Amino acid sequence: MSVVTGVLGLFSGKPRNPIGEDGRMALGDHFRELRARLMRASLYLVVATIVAFFFYDQLFQLILDPYNQALTMLGEDTQSEAVISGIGSPLLLQIKLCTMAAVVATSPLWLYEIWGFIVPGLHAQEKRWTRLFAVVAGPLFIAGVAVGYYVLPKGIATLIGFTQDGLVQLTDFGEFFSFVIRMLLVFGIAFEIPLFVVLLSLAGVISGRSLGRHRPWIIVGAFVFAAVATPSTDPFSMLMLAIPMTLLLFVSELIARLIDRRRGRFEHEQWDDDAASPL
Secondary structure (H helix, E strand, C coil), rough: CHHHHHHHHCCCCCCCCCCCCCCCEEEEEHHHHHHHHHHHHHHHHHHHHHHHHHHHHHHHHHHHHHHHHHHHHHHHCEEEEEECCCHHHHHHHHHHHHHHHHHHHHHHHHHHHHHHHHHHHCCCHHHHHHHHHHHHHHHHHHHHHHHHHHHHHHHHHHHCCCCCCCCCCEHHHHHHHHHHHHHHHHCCCHHCHHHHHHHHHHHCCCCCHHHHHHHHHHHHHHHHHHHHHHCCCCHHHHHHHHHHHHHHHHHHHHHHHHHHHCCCCCCCCCCCCCCCCCC
């Protein structure tokens, strides 16, 4: 019985010391909470991975479809064939695919655990945003993955299209799957960046005014990030990442300005940020 209690205790991050009014916790309680949230997030992933094994055929077809669509775009002029090498590669591919599916499917849960660990460090009036961010973070990540999946055929077709006439392009499915994972994760994480901008605004690190002042550089940064982060070399994939990311950053700036107005930031400030203070 004590063993079961000890195991269950690993999933409980209940503080053993009083929490201060400003949300401060003892260092040991922070570590216990971090351990509990990591354990719960790992449990979500393990359970979802096991469930994904029962749908492996459907998941495999889901990953193979962009490749088939790319071949349809290229037509019969380009010869390409998907292969897999190594006696253990099929099993490794199955594990990777099911794990990736679990990461995407449980993203609302483990993102909630991340946000829940940050909450104690925020003020009481900021904690009411917990449920809202838990609801928004997961769908944003999944939306990014969906956009990445949508542009995959075009990116794959661009890369395979460089094959010279008279050659047959052999696509190692292990490398192809790694390419797909990078592509989907880049889009999913990129869609989370505006959310973290709002988090920084809530924490008082940045303001809506500063975001507006640096808006041109933010736009340039979004396009540079999209150009560097996308594994494919085609401009279509870059634009499909940069444009939604820029729009989401505009929305995050608007939300940051609303937060500033609600808190009364800068309402008595009459000086430009670059102007010298009379003091």
